[in-house]
Amino acid sequence: MSQNKEKLCQVFAESLAIDIGRVTDDLRYASIPEWDSVAHMALIAAIESAFDIMMDTEDVIDMSSVGKACEILAKYGVVL
Numbered sequence: 001m002s003q004n005k006e007k008l009c010q011v012f013a014e015s016l017a018i019d020i021g022r023v024t025d026d027l028r029y030a031s032i033p034e035w036d037s038v039a040h041m042a043l044i045a046a047i048e049s050a051f052d053i054m055m056d057t058e059d060v061i062d063m064s065s066v067g068k069a070c071e072i073l074a075k076y077g078v079v080l
Contacts, residue, residue, distance in 0.1 A: 002079070002080055004051075004073075004078055004079060004080045005070070005080045007050055007051075008047070008050075008051075008066070008069060008070070008073065008080065009023040009066070011043070011046045011047055011050050012027070012043065012066060012069075014046065015039065015042050015043040015046045016032070016034040016035050016039055016043065017034060018032070018034050023066060024066060025065065025066050025067035025070065026065065026066070026067065027065060027066045028064060028065040029063070029064045029065065040063075043063075044060050044063065047069065047073075051073060051076070051078050053073075053076040053078070055072065055076070059072045059075070
């Protein structure tokens with residue numbers, strides 16, 4: 001796993017207050033109680049801060065899973 005992918009998984013785990021072992025590409029929005037709409041906005045802010053990017057509104061809405069987050073970060077030049 002790349003350093004940036006590890007960082008992304010850590011951000012998900014910390015933002016959602018879950019064990020990092022639960023963070024997989026298949027983890028989806030609203031699939032666990034911890035990832036609700038409020039947590040989603042905190043997660044977006046944490047990802048933007050960790051990778052020094054500013055996501056478009058469309059990408060914020062589109063980020064429906066960890067796998068999708070990887071795709072979106074690639075658009076901003078983050079290599080995972």
